[in-house]
Amino acid sequence: MIDKLEEISNRFEEVSKLIVLPETMADMKNYAKLNKEYKDLEKVVSLYKKFKEVLGNIDNAKSIIATEKDPEFREMAKEELDEFNSEKKALEEKLKTLLIPKDPNDSKDVIMEIRAGTGGDEAAIFAGDLYRMYQRYVETNGLSMSLMDFTEGTSGGYKEIVVSVTGEDVYGKLKFESGVHRVQRVPATETQGRVHTSAATVAVLPEMDEVEVDINMNDVKKETYCSSGPGGQSVNTTYSAVRLTHIPTGVVAQCQDQKSQLKNFDKALNVLRSRIYEIELAKHNEEVGAARRSMVGSGDRSDKIRTYNYPQGRVTDHRINHTVYNLPTVMNGEIGDFIEKLRIADNAEKMKEGATA
Template identity: 70%
Template sequence: MIDKLEAIKDRFEEVGQLMIQPDAMADMKNYTKLTKEYGELEKIVKKYEEYRQVLDNIRSAKDVLETEKDDEFRELAKAELDDMEPQQVTLEEELKYMLIPKDPNDSKNVILEIRAGTGGDEAAIFAGDLFRMYSLFAENLGWNFSVISLTDGTVGGYKEIITSVTGEDVYAKLKFESGVHRVQRVPATESQGRVHTSAATVAVLPEAEEVDVEVNMGDVRKDTFRASGAGGQHINKTESAVRLTHIPTGIVVECQDGRSQHANFDKALTVLRSRIYEKELAKQNAEISDQRRSMVKSGDRSDKIRTYNYPQSRVTDHRINYTVYNLPTVMDGQLGDFVEQLRIAENAEKLQEG
């Protein structure tokens, strides 16, 4: 571990030197990568320096115990050793986890897509409940939540809603949410009081920047049309809605949330870029052998990942067999327990691989 940490410290110093070169900012793409790498390495280097200081203190205390005859000095050294040795163990564990290869997308913003699945009107209502859950989760973390496009359900909720979520480490906390979410409850539309099972799918796409995906606009067909739904006279009388079609992949994106065509175009392009990026990520993940594919984050939208059982007030994550009996609290955006348990499971997998 020390060899790895020394190599990281050397790279940290090298990156620091590269950033202060006179022509460093001439290539902004490369400079952005360097600043990001510097910030990530700095956290590890600071923790490593703290660890080295603790090791030095332990060595000094042991030297005193071996050479010093004065009982008072020996007692002080013994007390310091008792204090420092647990710190050494804690710091070693922290460093071990910091050395786990980080998902390069963890710091990205995301495009969050929620769609009603099986279950008709109840599925659309549940999709609305999930949207509210994620909105409150984002609000608790100080993230920004912005609707890009939506299609209302017949009796409430959404057939589909696509949002942009921006903030600190958004993908790191939401990446485990992709998949099928199942609900078991008596629907508001059910007159007989029977429990039904419905589902909604969630897709979490890391928001791709221009440096990640270069979209040739010659490959994109742009169509404009009048927006539907709420928005007053202006939004329905002008062709402010935008549809983008990426001809090579067949990916189609619509945006009609903003009042201006320009704003809708920018939002639609962001989603298009992210979907192309996700397609490339999926291709890379498919190349990973079944033995090494993560059980926690497969990225397969058809995987049933979580059940919300209202009669039992139970929420179960099937990937890690983790169950809580506080469903109302979870639906009010308190997802922290699930995020943490899934993160621990992912780190355990990576450590095992390592």
């Protein structure tokens, strides 16, 4: 571990020098890349400096115990040694976590798709509830959300809604939300008070740029149509909404939230890239047998990941068997506890896999 930390420390020094060069600052793309690397490395290097200080303190305490003749001094040194050893152990655990290889997509913005599943009108209403839950989470965590496309449900909510979320490490925060979300409650349309089970699927896709996913535009069919708003009303009389179909895969993406056809085209193309990337990644994982042993972080939209039980006020995440009894709070966007516990479980699994590799 020390060798790896020394490598990181040396790279940090190198990046620190590169980032202030005039030629680096003149190239904004390269500057942004180096700036992000600097921030990531700084976290590790800062902790490593503390770790080295503690190692030095341990050596000093051991030296005093071995050479000091005064029993009172030796006793004080022994007490200090116990404290330093505890601190060393805590820092080691933190450093091990920081050294776990990061998902290269964690820093990316995301396309989030929420779709009504089984349950008819109630599923669409629940999809709307999930959308509002994520809206609140985004608002309280310094992120930004913009609407890209939607189809309303006949009794409220959405049959499908697509949004983009931007900010710092968005995919790293939201990737664990991919999968089937199940709700158990008495629907507004239920006359006999029976509890129904409905579901909605969430897909969180990292936004890919054209360098990472190369699309031949000759393979893309473009269609334009008039944007529609809530209740089906037309919000734009021009053909500004854009629908793109990737002919080889059949993948479709559309966007209608902008008045400009060009802006809608760019956004739809981003969605198309992300969806094609998801297909290619699934194929790759299947071919190399890289599917994770646990569902944590798999992002498979067919897996049931969480149940929201309204009669009991209970929310359960099935991947980590974590249950809370504060459903109204969760639906108001406070899902950080689930995200953090899933991140810890994912890191623990990665560490275990690294140890057995």
